Amino acid sequence: DGGITQSPKYLFRKEGQNVTLSCEQNLNHDAMYWYRQDPGQGLRLIYYSQIVNDFQKGDIAEGYSVSREKKESFPLTVTSAQKNPTAFYLCASSIGGFNTEAFFGQGTRLTVV
Amino acid sequence: DQQVKQNSPSLSVQEGRISILNCDYTNSMFDYFLWYKKYPAEGPTFLISISSIKDKNEDGRFTVFLNKSAKHLSLHIVPSQPGDSAVYFCAASAGGTSYGKLTFGQGTILTVHP
Numbered sequence: 001d002g003g004i005t006q007s008p009k010y011l012f013r014k015e016g017q018n019v020t021l022s023c024e025q026n027l028n029h030d031a032m033y034w035y036r037q038d039p040g041q042g043l044r045l046i047y048y049s050q051i052v053n054d055f056q057k058g059d060i061a062e063g064y065s066v067s068r069e070k071k072e073s074f075p076l077t078v079t080s081a082q083k084n085p086t087a088f089y090l091c092a093s094s095i096g097g098f099n100t101e102a103f104f105g106q107g108t109r110l111t112v113v
Numbered sequence: 114d115q116q117v118k119q120n121s122p123s124l125s126v127q128e129g130r131i132s133i134l135n136c137d138y139t140n141s142m143f144d145y146f147l148w149y150k151k152y153p154a155e156g157p158t159f160l161i162s163i164s165s166i167k168d169k170n171e172d173g174r175f176t177v178f179l180n181k182s183a184k185h186l187s188l189h190i191v192p193s194q195p196g197d198s199a200v201y202f203c204a205a206s207a208g209g210t211s212y213g214k215l216t217f218g219q220g221t222i223l224t225v226h227p
Binding site: 004009031033035040044045048058088090092094095096097098099100101102103104105107109 | 119122144145147149154155156157158162164202204206208213214215216217218219220
């Protein structure tokens with residue numbers, strides 16, 4: 001059963017701590033993305049990766065870091081430098097290239113207290 | 114700079130009637146447009162897409178219309194069903210090096226009343 005798995009679904013962290021969100025896909029997709037959703041706003045792109053060992057900053061990359069060591073995995077680290085980390089984080093993947101749709105995971109709700 | 118805009122935060126329709134969700138964009142490089150449906154605390158699910166070489170694409174109850182000169186697209190749902198109640202996002206991507214990156218609108222909350 002192919003898909004994108006994000007874990008955990010809910011995550012609580014203390015202010016000042018780094019936290020890593022997991023994203024795994026078994027769709028054999030080349031491209032992977034991280035988006036953030038805040039209440040009343042659309043999805044904003046944090047980072048994306050077209051191929052293994054390569055990734056690019058999106059529109060709101062400050063305070064985040066990623067790695068792409070395996071095709072199936074694209075973890076996102078929310079660092080203490082991120083000023084407003086509480087949000088709903090969505091991972092997506094696509095076959096890449098032109099005119100392709102992205103498929104999303106179920107999301108991780110991060111709450112920093 | 115909001116490159117994709119959904120100016121209606123919410124829409125309420127009666128079951129069986131037509132739902133029309135609108136989206137405007139400003140970036141002339143966008144050439145592929147998508148609609149996603151999202152329930153609270155879940156990831157968006159892909160509904161329908163349209164390439165800039167077309168002006169209409171249909172899939173069952175869902176039809177997307179694209180007016181390139183006006184930089185406007187719309188999603189029509191006919192007939193609307195209570196299960197269609199969700200947040201709808203339009204999204205756009207540009208060719209070239211965008212490699213599937215999507216720019217999203219703010220979303221429109223659709224409520225279909227029985």
